Amino acid sequence: MTLKTSTILLIIFLAILCAIFSTLSPYFLNVANLLNILVATVTIGILAIGASFVIGSAGLDLSVGSIMALSATTAMAIATSMNAPWFMIIVVCLATGLLVGAINGGLIGFRHIPAFIVTLAMLSIARGLALLISNGRPTYGLPENIIFIGQGSIFGVPVPVLIFLIVCLFAYFLLSHTRFGWHTLAIGDNEEASKNAGIKVNWHKVKLYAFSGFLAALAGLIFMGRVNASDPTAGTMYELTAITAAIIGGTSLFGGKASVVGAVLGALIMGVLQNGLNLMSVPAYYQQLAVGGVLILAVSFNSFDFKTWWHKS
Amino acid sequence: MTELLEIQNLQKNYRGIHAIKDISFKMKEASVVGIVGGNGAGKSTLMKCITGAERQDNGIVIFEGKELTVGNPTHSRQSGIEMIYQDLNLCAQQTVLANIFLGRETQKSGLPILDYESMKNKASEILKALNSDINPTAIVEKLSGGQQQAVAIARAMTFNPKLIIMDEPTAALGVKEVKKVLSLVENLKKQRVAVIIISHRLVDLFETADRIIFMKHGKIEKDKSVSDISLKQLTELLVS
Numbered sequence: 001m002t003l004k005t006s007t008i009l010l011i012i013f014l015a016i017l018c019a020i021f022s023t024l025s026p027y028f029l030n031v032a033n034l035l036n037i038l039v040a041t042v043t044i045g046i047l048a049i050g051a052s053f054v055i056g057s058a059g060l061d062l063s064v065g066s067i068m069a070l071s072a073t074t075a076m077a078i079a080t081s082m083n084a085p086w087f088m089i090i091v092v093c094l095a096t097g098l099l100v101g102a103i104n105g106g107l108i109g110f111r112h113i114p115a116f117i118v119t120l121a122m123l124s125i126a127r128g129l130a131l132l133i134s135n136g137r138p139t140y141g142l143p144e145n146i147i148f149i150g151q152g153s154i155f156g157v158p159v160p161v162l163i164f165l166i167v168c169l170f171a172y173f174l175l176s177h178t179r180f181g182w183h184t185l186a187i188g189d190n191e192e193a194s195k196n197a198g199i200k201v202n203w204h205k206v207k208l209y210a211f212s213g214f215l216a217a218l219a220g221l222i223f224m225g226r227v228n229a230s231d232p233t234a235g236t237m238y239e240l241t242a243i244t245a246a247i248i249g250g251t252s253l254f255g256g257k258a259s260v261v262g263a264v265l266g267a268l269i270m271g272v273l274q275n276g277l278n279l280m281s282v283p284a285y286y287q288q289l290a291v292g293g294v295l296i297l298a299v300s301f302n303s304f305d306f307k308t309w310w311h312k313s
Numbered sequence: 314m315t316e317l318l319e320i321q322n323l324q325k326n327y328r329g330i331h332a333i334k335d336i337s338f339k340m341k342e343a344s345v346v347g348i349v350g351g352n353g354a355g356k357s358t359l360m361k362c363i364t365g366a367e368r369q370d371n372g373i374v375i376f377e378g379k380e381l382t383v384g385n386p387t388h389s390r391q392s393g394i395e396m397i398y399q400d401l402n403l404c405a406q407q408t409v410l411a412n413i414f415l416g417r418e419t420q421k422s423g424l425p426i427l428d429y430e431s432m433k434n435k436a437s438e439i440l441k442a443l444n445s446d447i448n449p450t451a452i453v454e455k456l457s458g459g460q461q462q463a464v465a466i467a468r469a470m471t472f473n474p475k476l477i478i479m480d481e482p483t484a485a486l487g488v489k490e491v492k493k494v495l496s497l498v499e500n501l502k503k504q505r506v507a508v509i510i511i512s513h514r515l516v517d518l519f520e521t522a523d524r525i526i527f528m529k530h531g532k533i534e535k536d537k538s539v540s541d542i543s544l545k546q547l548t549e550l551l552v553s
Contacts, residue, residue: 177427179418183406186415189404196402197416242316256406 006042009267013298014268017269021276023066030281033157041271042160043068043219044236047242048249048263049101049171050272053208054115055246056175058188058255061212063104064121064242065114068220068235071096073130075221076139076230100126101207103215121226123239129231138231160222167218172260179289182194184208188255244291245270248298268276269298316537317342317475318363321494323372325358332358334531340524342475343505345498347518350528351551356511359528363509367387370422377475382527393475399484401465405454412453413468424489434450439467443500444491459490466497470506477501478509482518495521527551 021028047064054061075093078084084092100122107118152159175181183204186194195201216235224230247253248269249262273294277287318340324333333355340346348375350356361367363374368384375381376392386396403412411418419428438448445463447456453464462482469477483491489506491514498508498521512518518525519539527535527550532543535542 131376139435153505177429179420179427182418183413183416186404186407189406190402193402193404194415198384199416252406256404 007261007265008297010249010262011267013257014265014269014272017272017276021272022281025276025279028276033275033279035161037271037275038161038164040275041159041267042164043223044238044241044245044270045164045264045267046167046215046219046222048245048267049167049235049237049260050212051239051242051246052249052251052258052260053171053175053181053184054186055251055253056245056255056258057184057205057208058191059108059115059205059208060119061101061104061209062116062124062239063100063122064216064219065235065238066123066153067097067100067213067216068129068223068238069130069232070100070220071131071217072125072220072224072230072234073134073139073232074292076224077133079143080139085125086145089146090145090149090221092222093267094217097213097215097217097220098210099213101216102210104213105209107207109202114284124178127232127236134230134232136232138229138233140229142228146221147228148223148225150222150227160226161268163218163222167215168260168264180204180207185256185258188252188257190256224243225303238257241270241291244295248295266298269294315342317339317344317376320359320363321375322363323359323374324370325355325362325367327368331531332370335361336531336533338526338533338536340359340476340507340509342507343502344524345508345510345522347522347525348509348511348528349515349525349547349551351520353530354528355531356528357480358531360396360480360509360511362420363389364394378418390472390474393473394478395469395472395474395476396478397462397465397469397480397482399481401461403453403461403464403468405452408449408451409440409447409453409456409464409467410449412464413439413449413471415468415472422544430484435471436467439470439552441483442504443467443470443497445497458486459491459493462490462494463497466501470504474506474519476507476509478511480511481513482510483512483514491517503529515551519544 018107027033050064051061071093074096075089078092079089104118104122107113108115151161154162183194183199185272187201187204191201220235223234246263249259251258251262273290274287276292316339320336320338323333323336329520336359358367362369365381365385365388373380376394380407381392385428400487404415410432414432419432420426433449440447443463443466447460447463453461482505486494495517501508510518510522524538524540525542525547526533
Protein backbone atom coordinates (compact mmCIF):
# COMPACT_ATOMS: atom_id res chain seq x y z
CA MET A 1 0.00 0.00 0.00
CA THR A 2 1.40 3.38 -0.92
CA LEU A 3 1.49 6.20 1.62
CA LYS A 4 -1.11 8.04 -0.44
CA THR A 5 -3.64 5.21 -0.03
CA SER A 6 -2.89 5.03 3.67
CA THR A 7 -3.41 8.79 3.96
CA ILE A 8 -6.86 8.43 2.40
CA LEU A 9 -7.65 5.63 4.85
CA LEU A 10 -6.56 7.82 7.75
CA ILE A 11 -8.82 10.63 6.56
CA ILE A 12 -11.72 8.14 6.35
CA PHE A 13 -10.89 6.90 9.85
CA LEU A 14 -10.81 10.49 11.17
CA ALA A 15 -14.11 11.28 9.42
CA ILE A 16 -15.76 8.19 10.96
CA LEU A 17 -14.47 9.24 14.39
CA CYS A 18 -15.83 12.79 13.90
CA ALA A 19 -19.19 11.43 12.68
CA ILE A 20 -19.50 9.21 15.77
CA PHE A 21 -18.69 12.06 18.20
CA SER A 22 -20.94 14.54 16.40
CA THR A 23 -23.91 12.18 16.82
CA LEU A 24 -23.00 11.54 20.46
CA SER A 25 -22.40 15.18 21.42
CA PRO A 26 -24.16 18.27 20.03
CA TYR A 27 -21.15 20.44 20.95
CA PHE A 28 -18.58 18.48 18.97
CA LEU A 29 -19.03 20.26 15.63
CA ASN A 30 -19.06 23.78 17.15
CA VAL A 31 -16.44 26.03 15.54
CA ALA A 32 -15.10 26.88 18.99
CA ASN A 33 -14.72 23.21 19.83
CA LEU A 34 -13.07 22.38 16.49
CA LEU A 35 -10.59 25.23 17.02
CA ASN A 36 -10.02 23.91 20.51
CA ILE A 37 -9.17 20.48 19.06
CA LEU A 38 -6.73 22.08 16.62
CA VAL A 39 -4.99 24.13 19.32
CA ALA A 40 -4.81 21.11 21.62
CA THR A 41 -3.38 19.01 18.78
CA VAL A 42 -0.59 21.47 17.96
CA THR A 43 1.83 20.33 20.72
CA ILE A 44 1.42 16.61 19.99
CA GLY A 45 1.36 17.31 16.26
CA ILE A 46 4.74 19.07 16.33
CA LEU A 47 6.23 16.31 18.46
CA ALA A 48 4.71 13.67 16.13
CA ILE A 49 6.39 15.28 13.10
CA GLY A 50 9.75 15.07 14.89
CA ALA A 51 8.96 11.47 15.85
CA SER A 52 8.18 10.61 12.21
CA PHE A 53 11.61 11.77 11.08
CA VAL A 54 13.41 9.96 13.90
CA ILE A 55 11.41 6.73 13.61
CA GLY A 56 11.69 6.91 9.81
CA SER A 57 15.46 6.67 10.30
CA ALA A 58 14.91 3.52 12.42
CA GLY A 59 15.59 5.57 15.55
CA LEU A 60 13.54 6.60 18.56
CA ASP A 61 13.33 9.72 20.69
CA LEU A 62 11.82 9.17 24.11
CA SER A 63 13.14 12.45 25.48
CA VAL A 64 10.93 14.96 23.63
CA GLY A 65 8.44 15.44 26.49
CA SER A 66 11.27 16.20 28.91
CA ILE A 67 13.05 18.45 26.37
CA MET A 68 9.80 20.42 26.11
CA ALA A 69 9.88 21.11 29.84
CA LEU A 70 13.65 21.70 30.07
CA SER A 71 13.67 24.18 27.17
CA ALA A 72 10.81 26.20 28.63
CA THR A 73 12.15 26.25 32.21
CA THR A 74 15.71 27.08 31.08
CA ALA A 75 14.46 29.96 28.94
CA MET A 76 12.31 31.33 31.75
CA ALA A 77 15.05 30.93 34.36
CA ILE A 78 17.52 32.87 32.21
CA ALA A 79 14.95 35.51 31.30
CA THR A 80 13.97 36.09 34.93
CA SER A 81 17.46 36.06 36.39
CA MET A 82 19.01 38.25 33.66
CA ASN A 83 15.94 40.36 33.03
CA ALA A 84 16.33 39.46 29.36
CA PRO A 85 13.91 40.68 26.68
CA TRP A 86 11.04 38.44 25.56
CA PHE A 87 12.70 37.30 22.33
CA MET A 88 15.60 35.90 24.36
CA ILE A 89 13.09 33.46 25.89
CA ILE A 90 12.37 32.17 22.37
CA VAL A 91 16.05 32.00 21.40
CA VAL A 92 17.16 30.24 24.60
CA CYS A 93 14.17 27.88 24.52
CA LEU A 94 14.79 26.74 20.93
CA ALA A 95 18.59 26.62 21.37
CA THR A 96 18.21 24.40 24.44
CA GLY A 97 16.09 21.91 22.51
CA LEU A 98 18.51 21.98 19.61
CA LEU A 99 21.50 21.39 21.89
CA VAL A 100 19.93 18.58 23.92
CA GLY A 101 18.77 16.91 20.70
CA ALA A 102 22.27 17.23 19.21
CA ILE A 103 23.72 15.59 22.35
CA ASN A 104 21.27 12.69 21.83
CA GLY A 105 22.30 12.46 18.18
CA GLY A 106 26.01 12.62 18.98
CA LEU A 107 25.77 9.76 21.46
CA ILE A 108 23.70 7.69 19.03
CA GLY A 109 25.68 8.53 15.89
CA PHE A 110 29.26 8.64 17.16
CA ARG A 111 29.20 6.55 20.34
CA HIS A 112 26.84 4.02 18.75
CA ILE A 113 24.71 3.75 21.90
CA PRO A 114 21.20 2.52 21.01
CA ALA A 115 18.71 5.36 20.56
CA PHE A 116 16.35 3.76 23.07
CA ILE A 117 18.99 3.90 25.85
CA VAL A 118 20.27 7.40 25.03
CA THR A 119 16.84 9.03 24.81
CA LEU A 120 15.52 7.09 27.81
CA ALA A 121 18.46 8.45 29.81
CA MET A 122 17.86 11.94 28.39
CA LEU A 123 14.18 11.68 29.34
CA SER A 124 15.31 11.36 32.93
CA ILE A 125 18.20 13.84 32.77
CA ALA A 126 16.21 16.60 31.05
CA ARG A 127 13.26 16.19 33.42
CA GLY A 128 15.61 16.23 36.41
CA LEU A 129 17.31 19.39 35.14
CA ALA A 130 13.95 21.08 34.52
CA LEU A 131 12.90 20.31 38.10
CA LEU A 132 16.27 21.49 39.47
CA ILE A 133 16.26 24.75 37.52
CA SER A 134 12.71 25.61 38.56
CA ASN A 135 12.93 24.19 42.10
CA GLY A 136 10.10 21.92 41.06
CA ARG A 137 7.64 24.81 40.74
CA PRO A 138 6.01 26.40 37.70
CA THR A 139 7.02 29.97 36.84
CA TYR A 140 4.11 32.30 36.12
CA GLY A 141 3.94 35.77 34.67
CA LEU A 142 5.23 35.40 31.15
CA PRO A 143 5.81 38.38 28.84
CA GLU A 144 2.78 39.29 26.68
CA ASN A 145 4.56 38.28 23.47
CA ILE A 146 5.15 34.75 24.73
CA ILE A 147 1.53 34.45 25.84
CA PHE A 148 0.55 35.65 22.35
CA ILE A 149 2.43 32.66 20.85
CA GLY A 150 0.23 30.29 22.84
CA GLN A 151 -3.04 32.20 23.07
CA GLY A 152 -3.09 34.87 20.38
CA SER A 153 -4.76 34.80 17.02
CA ILE A 154 -4.20 36.44 13.62
CA PHE A 155 -7.32 37.07 11.50
CA GLY A 156 -9.22 34.69 13.77
CA VAL A 157 -6.75 31.85 13.34
CA PRO A 158 -4.99 30.86 16.57
CA VAL A 159 -1.23 31.58 16.47
CA PRO A 160 -0.32 27.99 17.56
CA VAL A 161 -2.31 26.68 14.57
CA LEU A 162 -0.47 29.06 12.23
CA ILE A 163 2.90 27.98 13.63
CA PHE A 164 1.81 24.35 13.27
CA LEU A 165 0.89 24.92 9.62
CA ILE A 166 4.30 26.45 8.91
CA VAL A 167 6.01 23.53 10.66
CA CYS A 168 3.91 21.02 8.67
CA LEU A 169 4.76 22.64 5.34
CA PHE A 170 8.44 22.94 6.21
CA ALA A 171 8.63 19.32 7.44
CA TYR A 172 6.76 18.02 4.39
CA PHE A 173 9.17 19.87 2.11
CA LEU A 174 12.17 18.68 4.12
CA LEU A 175 11.13 15.02 3.99
CA SER A 176 10.05 14.86 0.36
CA HIS A 177 12.15 17.39 -1.50
CA THR A 178 15.56 17.59 0.17
CA ARG A 179 18.58 15.34 0.54
CA PHE A 180 18.07 15.48 4.31
CA GLY A 181 14.65 13.82 4.02
CA TRP A 182 15.72 11.21 1.49
CA HIS A 183 18.84 10.34 3.49
CA THR A 184 16.75 10.04 6.67
CA LEU A 185 14.54 7.36 5.08
CA ALA A 186 17.48 5.68 3.34
CA ILE A 187 19.32 5.35 6.67
CA GLY A 188 16.18 3.87 8.25
CA ASP A 189 15.82 1.49 5.34
CA ASN A 190 19.40 0.25 5.02
CA GLU A 191 22.07 1.99 7.09
CA GLU A 192 24.91 -0.01 5.57
CA ALA A 193 23.83 0.82 2.01
CA SER A 194 23.55 4.48 2.99
CA LYS A 195 27.11 4.44 4.39
CA ASN A 196 28.38 2.72 1.25
CA ALA A 197 26.67 5.42 -0.83
CA GLY A 198 28.76 8.04 0.94
CA ILE A 199 26.12 9.42 3.31
CA LYS A 200 27.71 10.63 6.55
CA VAL A 201 25.32 8.62 8.71
CA ASN A 202 26.83 9.71 12.06
CA TRP A 203 26.48 13.40 11.31
CA HIS A 204 23.06 12.86 9.85
CA LYS A 205 21.90 11.37 13.15
CA VAL A 206 23.20 14.42 15.03
CA LYS A 207 21.19 16.70 12.72
CA LEU A 208 18.13 14.47 12.94
CA TYR A 209 17.95 14.36 16.74
CA ALA A 210 18.80 18.08 16.91
CA PHE A 211 15.80 18.68 14.64
CA SER A 212 13.63 16.53 16.92
CA GLY A 213 14.91 18.46 19.96
CA PHE A 214 14.26 21.77 18.22
CA LEU A 215 10.65 20.75 17.46
CA ALA A 216 10.23 19.61 21.09
CA ALA A 217 11.43 23.03 22.25
CA LEU A 218 9.03 24.75 19.86
CA ALA A 219 6.20 22.62 21.25
CA GLY A 220 7.39 23.62 24.73
CA LEU A 221 7.34 27.31 23.80
CA ILE A 222 3.78 27.10 22.47
CA PHE A 223 2.66 25.08 25.47
CA MET A 224 4.27 27.60 27.83
CA GLY A 225 2.44 30.46 26.14
CA ARG A 226 -0.83 28.56 26.15
CA VAL A 227 -0.83 27.85 29.89
CA ASN A 228 0.98 31.12 30.74
CA ALA A 229 3.60 29.29 32.79
CA SER A 230 6.82 27.34 32.37
CA ASP A 231 6.05 24.07 34.07
CA PRO A 232 8.87 21.57 34.80
CA THR A 233 6.34 18.74 34.64
CA ALA A 234 4.99 19.80 31.23
CA GLY A 235 5.06 17.20 28.49
CA THR A 236 5.16 14.18 30.77
CA MET A 237 4.35 11.08 28.68
CA TYR A 238 3.92 13.26 25.58
CA GLU A 239 6.65 11.26 23.86
CA LEU A 240 4.45 8.18 23.84
CA THR A 241 1.46 10.07 22.46
CA ALA A 242 3.69 11.58 19.76
CA ILE A 243 5.11 8.16 18.83
CA THR A 244 1.56 6.77 18.76
CA ALA A 245 0.44 9.57 16.42
CA ALA A 246 3.44 8.99 14.13
CA ILE A 247 2.76 5.26 13.95
CA ILE A 248 -0.95 5.79 13.35
CA GLY A 249 0.18 8.08 10.53
CA GLY A 250 1.97 5.24 8.77
CA THR A 251 5.56 5.74 9.94
CA SER A 252 7.26 2.36 10.09
CA LEU A 253 8.74 1.44 13.46
CA PHE A 254 11.46 -0.40 11.54
CA GLY A 255 12.43 2.73 9.60
CA GLY A 256 12.48 3.61 5.91
CA LYS A 257 8.95 4.97 5.78
CA ALA A 258 7.53 8.19 7.22
CA SER A 259 4.79 10.67 6.43
CA VAL A 260 4.36 14.21 7.70
CA VAL A 261 0.73 14.30 6.53
CA GLY A 262 0.20 10.94 8.26
CA ALA A 263 1.74 12.21 11.51
CA VAL A 264 -0.55 15.25 11.45
CA LEU A 265 -3.59 13.06 10.81
CA GLY A 266 -2.42 10.72 13.58
CA ALA A 267 -2.18 13.65 15.99
CA LEU A 268 -5.62 14.87 14.90
CA ILE A 269 -7.11 11.40 15.50
CA MET A 270 -5.64 11.46 19.02
CA GLY A 271 -6.92 15.02 19.57
CA VAL A 272 -10.43 14.25 18.31
CA LEU A 273 -10.59 11.12 20.40
CA GLN A 274 -9.54 12.92 23.57
CA ASN A 275 -11.89 15.84 22.93
CA GLY A 276 -14.84 13.62 22.04
CA LEU A 277 -14.39 11.47 25.13
CA ASN A 278 -14.12 14.58 27.31
CA LEU A 279 -17.34 15.96 25.82
CA MET A 280 -19.04 12.68 26.64
CA SER A 281 -17.64 12.94 30.19
CA VAL A 282 -15.87 9.61 29.87
CA PRO A 283 -13.60 9.09 32.93
CA ALA A 284 -9.83 9.41 32.30
CA TYR A 285 -9.22 5.70 33.01
CA TYR A 286 -11.49 4.71 30.14
CA GLN A 287 -9.85 7.29 27.91
CA GLN A 288 -6.53 5.46 28.31
CA LEU A 289 -8.24 2.25 27.22
CA ALA A 290 -9.75 3.98 24.20
CA VAL A 291 -6.40 5.48 23.09
CA GLY A 292 -4.76 2.04 23.20
CA GLY A 293 -7.68 0.50 21.34
CA VAL A 294 -7.63 3.17 18.65
CA LEU A 295 -3.89 2.71 18.16
CA ILE A 296 -4.38 -1.00 17.43
CA LEU A 297 -7.44 -0.33 15.28
CA ALA A 298 -5.83 2.47 13.26
CA VAL A 299 -2.60 0.55 12.64
CA SER A 300 -4.55 -2.59 11.59
CA PHE A 301 -6.75 -0.44 9.35
CA ASN A 302 -3.70 1.31 7.93
CA SER A 303 -1.69 -1.82 7.21
CA PHE A 304 -4.61 -3.70 5.69
CA ASP A 305 -3.99 -4.25 1.99
CA PHE A 306 -7.26 -3.00 0.56
CA LYS A 307 -6.07 -3.26 -3.03
CA THR A 308 -5.34 -7.01 -2.76
CA TRP A 309 -8.54 -7.58 -0.79
CA TRP A 310 -10.55 -5.68 -3.41
CA HIS A 311 -9.00 -7.60 -6.32
CA LYS A 312 -9.51 -10.96 -4.59
CA SER A 313 -13.13 -10.26 -3.78
CA MET B 314 41.31 -4.61 -26.91
CA THR B 315 43.70 -3.05 -24.40
CA GLU B 316 44.42 -4.31 -20.89
CA LEU B 317 42.10 -2.80 -18.29
CA LEU B 318 43.12 -4.61 -15.14
CA GLU B 319 46.38 -6.24 -14.26
CA ILE B 320 47.00 -8.07 -11.02
CA GLN B 321 50.63 -8.86 -10.22
CA ASN B 322 51.71 -11.31 -7.51
CA LEU B 323 48.94 -10.41 -5.10
CA GLN B 324 49.17 -11.82 -1.57
CA LYS B 325 46.98 -11.37 1.45
CA ASN B 326 47.29 -13.05 4.86
CA TYR B 327 44.86 -13.01 7.74
CA ARG B 328 46.65 -13.80 11.01
CA GLY B 329 49.10 -16.11 9.31
CA ILE B 330 46.52 -17.75 7.04
CA HIS B 331 47.21 -17.22 3.34
CA ALA B 332 43.89 -16.04 1.93
CA ILE B 333 45.43 -15.41 -1.49
CA LYS B 334 48.90 -16.50 -2.62
CA ASP B 335 50.80 -14.89 -5.45
CA ILE B 336 47.87 -14.25 -7.76
CA SER B 337 48.45 -12.71 -11.18
CA PHE B 338 46.09 -12.18 -14.08
CA LYS B 339 45.12 -9.65 -16.72
CA MET B 340 41.76 -8.54 -18.01
CA LYS B 341 40.90 -6.66 -21.19
CA GLU B 342 38.36 -3.85 -21.41
CA ALA B 343 34.75 -4.80 -22.23
CA SER B 344 35.44 -8.44 -21.39
CA VAL B 345 33.60 -10.69 -18.97
CA VAL B 346 35.56 -12.89 -16.58
CA GLY B 347 33.93 -15.52 -14.41
CA ILE B 348 35.60 -16.47 -11.14
CA VAL B 349 34.69 -19.78 -9.54
CA GLY B 350 35.93 -21.72 -6.57
CA GLY B 351 34.76 -23.36 -3.37
CA ASN B 352 34.45 -21.67 0.00
CA GLY B 353 37.79 -20.30 1.20
CA ALA B 354 39.23 -20.26 -2.32
CA GLY B 355 40.08 -16.58 -1.92
CA LYS B 356 37.58 -15.12 -4.41
CA SER B 357 36.16 -12.56 -1.99
CA THR B 358 39.58 -11.52 -0.68
CA LEU B 359 40.80 -11.00 -4.24
CA MET B 360 37.79 -8.82 -5.03
CA LYS B 361 38.26 -6.84 -1.80
CA CYS B 362 41.86 -6.13 -2.80
CA ILE B 363 40.73 -4.94 -6.25
CA THR B 364 37.97 -2.72 -4.85
CA GLY B 365 40.22 -1.37 -2.09
CA ALA B 366 38.10 -2.77 0.74
CA GLU B 367 41.27 -4.64 1.83
CA ARG B 368 44.91 -3.73 1.37
CA GLN B 369 47.07 -6.52 -0.03
CA ASP B 370 50.26 -7.52 1.82
CA ASN B 371 52.22 -7.91 -1.40
CA GLY B 372 51.71 -7.37 -5.10
CA ILE B 373 50.12 -4.61 -7.14
CA VAL B 374 46.80 -3.81 -8.80
CA ILE B 375 47.14 -1.86 -12.06
CA PHE B 376 43.99 -0.32 -13.50
CA GLU B 377 44.08 1.45 -16.86
CA GLY B 378 47.83 1.43 -16.71
CA LYS B 379 48.01 3.10 -13.29
CA GLU B 380 48.81 1.37 -10.03
CA LEU B 381 46.05 1.61 -7.40
CA THR B 382 48.07 2.64 -4.37
CA VAL B 383 45.57 4.27 -2.03
CA GLY B 384 43.66 1.07 -1.27
CA ASN B 385 40.24 2.31 -0.27
CA PRO B 386 36.82 1.80 -1.93
CA THR B 387 36.37 5.51 -2.70
CA HIS B 388 39.64 5.65 -4.61
CA SER B 389 38.80 2.48 -6.55
CA ARG B 390 35.37 3.90 -7.37
CA GLN B 391 36.94 7.14 -8.59
CA SER B 392 39.24 5.04 -10.75
CA GLY B 393 36.23 3.32 -12.31
CA ILE B 394 35.77 0.10 -10.32
CA GLU B 395 32.30 -0.72 -8.94
CA MET B 396 31.27 -3.68 -6.81
CA ILE B 397 27.74 -5.08 -6.59
CA TYR B 398 27.39 -7.27 -3.54
CA GLN B 399 25.15 -10.31 -3.33
CA ASP B 400 22.64 -8.53 -1.09
CA LEU B 401 22.67 -5.65 -3.62
CA ASN B 402 22.87 -3.01 -0.85
CA LEU B 403 19.59 -1.41 -1.88
CA CYS B 404 17.11 0.57 0.21
CA ALA B 405 14.12 -1.67 -0.44
CA GLN B 406 11.38 0.71 0.68
CA GLN B 407 12.63 3.61 -1.43
CA THR B 408 12.05 4.27 -5.12
CA VAL B 409 14.28 3.03 -7.91
CA LEU B 410 15.52 6.53 -8.61
CA ALA B 411 16.24 7.24 -4.93
CA ASN B 412 18.43 4.12 -4.94
CA ILE B 413 20.16 4.97 -8.20
CA PHE B 414 21.11 8.44 -6.96
CA LEU B 415 21.55 7.58 -3.27
CA GLY B 416 24.14 9.92 -1.75
CA ARG B 417 24.53 11.87 -5.01
CA GLU B 418 21.05 13.29 -5.52
CA THR B 419 20.83 16.07 -8.07
CA GLN B 420 19.74 19.46 -6.72
CA LYS B 421 18.22 22.41 -8.53
CA SER B 422 20.98 24.87 -9.33
CA GLY B 423 21.87 26.97 -6.33
CA LEU B 424 19.07 25.57 -4.17
CA PRO B 425 18.97 22.75 -1.62
CA ILE B 426 15.94 21.29 -3.43
CA LEU B 427 16.03 17.93 -5.18
CA ASP B 428 15.75 18.05 -8.96
CA TYR B 429 13.29 15.17 -9.16
CA GLU B 430 12.54 15.47 -12.89
CA SER B 431 16.18 15.54 -13.91
CA MET B 432 16.93 12.47 -11.75
CA LYS B 433 13.89 10.67 -13.13
CA ASN B 434 14.92 11.35 -16.72
CA LYS B 435 18.50 10.30 -16.11
CA ALA B 436 17.37 7.12 -14.31
CA SER B 437 15.08 6.28 -17.26
CA GLU B 438 18.00 6.80 -19.66
CA ILE B 439 20.31 4.52 -17.69
CA LEU B 440 17.65 1.81 -17.35
CA LYS B 441 16.82 2.08 -21.05
CA ALA B 442 20.48 1.64 -21.94
CA LEU B 443 20.40 -1.55 -19.88
CA ASN B 444 17.32 -2.64 -21.84
CA SER B 445 15.23 -2.53 -18.69
CA ASP B 446 11.65 -1.24 -18.61
CA ILE B 447 11.55 -0.57 -14.85
CA ASN B 448 9.62 2.53 -13.78
CA PRO B 449 12.07 4.83 -11.92
CA THR B 450 9.34 5.74 -9.43
CA ALA B 451 8.60 2.10 -8.50
CA ILE B 452 9.38 0.93 -4.97
CA VAL B 453 12.34 -1.46 -5.03
CA GLU B 454 10.84 -4.13 -2.73
CA LYS B 455 7.95 -4.54 -5.20
CA LEU B 456 10.36 -5.49 -8.02
CA SER B 457 11.49 -8.99 -8.92
CA GLY B 458 14.99 -10.19 -8.04
CA GLY B 459 16.20 -9.63 -11.60
CA GLN B 460 14.80 -6.12 -11.67
CA GLN B 461 16.48 -5.35 -8.33
CA GLN B 462 19.75 -6.54 -9.83
CA ALA B 463 19.10 -4.12 -12.71
CA VAL B 464 18.63 -1.27 -10.20
CA ALA B 465 21.94 -2.15 -8.54
CA ILE B 466 23.67 -2.17 -11.93
CA ALA B 467 21.99 1.11 -12.89
CA ARG B 468 23.28 2.65 -9.67
CA ALA B 469 26.78 1.40 -10.43
CA MET B 470 26.49 2.86 -13.94
CA THR B 471 25.96 6.38 -12.59
CA PHE B 472 29.62 6.30 -11.51
CA ASN B 473 30.64 5.69 -15.16
CA PRO B 474 32.56 2.54 -14.25
CA LYS B 475 35.03 0.73 -16.49
CA LEU B 476 34.78 -2.45 -14.44
CA ILE B 477 31.87 -3.88 -12.47
CA ILE B 478 32.40 -6.76 -10.07
CA MET B 479 29.26 -8.77 -9.38
CA ASP B 480 29.11 -11.15 -6.44
CA GLU B 481 26.72 -14.05 -7.08
CA PRO B 482 24.32 -11.99 -9.21
CA THR B 483 22.09 -14.96 -10.06
CA ALA B 484 22.26 -16.92 -6.81
CA ALA B 485 18.71 -16.35 -5.59
CA LEU B 486 16.91 -16.01 -8.91
CA GLY B 487 14.53 -18.15 -10.96
CA VAL B 488 15.28 -19.18 -14.55
CA LYS B 489 13.52 -16.22 -16.21
CA GLU B 490 15.17 -13.73 -13.88
CA VAL B 491 18.60 -15.26 -14.49
CA LYS B 492 18.10 -14.69 -18.22
CA LYS B 493 17.35 -11.02 -17.54
CA VAL B 494 20.49 -10.58 -15.44
CA LEU B 495 22.66 -12.30 -18.04
CA SER B 496 21.23 -10.01 -20.68
CA LEU B 497 22.11 -7.05 -18.43
CA VAL B 498 25.71 -8.27 -18.37
CA GLU B 499 25.64 -8.51 -22.17
CA ASN B 500 24.44 -4.92 -22.26
CA LEU B 501 27.27 -3.78 -20.03
CA LYS B 502 29.72 -5.40 -22.39
CA LYS B 503 28.13 -3.52 -25.31
CA GLN B 504 28.63 -0.30 -23.33
CA ARG B 505 32.36 -1.13 -23.07
CA VAL B 506 32.14 -2.00 -19.38
CA ALA B 507 34.19 -5.00 -18.24
CA VAL B 508 32.56 -7.39 -15.76
CA ILE B 509 33.91 -9.84 -13.22
CA ILE B 510 31.27 -12.32 -12.06
CA ILE B 511 31.78 -14.43 -8.98
CA SER B 512 29.31 -17.28 -9.24
CA HIS B 513 28.61 -20.83 -8.21
CA ARG B 514 26.23 -21.20 -11.18
CA LEU B 515 28.63 -22.48 -13.78
CA VAL B 516 26.01 -22.60 -16.56
CA ASP B 517 25.49 -18.85 -16.22
CA LEU B 518 29.21 -18.22 -16.56
CA PHE B 519 29.40 -20.27 -19.71
CA GLU B 520 26.60 -18.16 -21.16
CA THR B 521 28.21 -14.78 -20.48
CA ALA B 522 31.91 -15.02 -19.68
CA ASP B 523 34.78 -14.86 -22.16
CA ARG B 524 37.15 -16.41 -19.64
CA ILE B 525 36.82 -18.46 -16.50
CA ILE B 526 39.27 -18.39 -13.62
CA PHE B 527 39.14 -21.30 -11.20
CA MET B 528 40.55 -20.62 -7.74
CA LYS B 529 41.47 -23.06 -5.00
CA HIS B 530 43.22 -22.51 -1.64
CA GLY B 531 44.05 -18.91 -2.52
CA LYS B 532 45.63 -19.71 -5.91
CA ILE B 533 44.54 -19.62 -9.52
CA GLU B 534 44.37 -23.25 -10.58
CA LYS B 535 43.01 -22.68 -14.08
CA ASP B 536 42.59 -19.59 -16.25
CA LYS B 537 40.90 -20.61 -19.49
CA SER B 538 38.86 -19.13 -22.28
CA VAL B 539 35.32 -20.59 -22.21
CA SER B 540 36.04 -22.30 -25.50
CA ASP B 541 38.99 -24.15 -23.94
CA ILE B 542 37.16 -25.67 -21.00
CA SER B 543 33.91 -27.62 -20.77
CA LEU B 544 31.22 -27.41 -18.14
CA LYS B 545 32.00 -31.00 -17.17
CA GLN B 546 35.71 -30.27 -16.68
CA LEU B 547 34.94 -27.23 -14.57
CA THR B 548 32.42 -29.14 -12.47
CA GLU B 549 35.00 -31.88 -11.89
CA LEU B 550 37.54 -29.28 -10.80
CA LEU B 551 35.06 -27.81 -8.36
CA VAL B 552 34.13 -31.11 -6.73
CA SER B 553 37.69 -32.51 -6.69
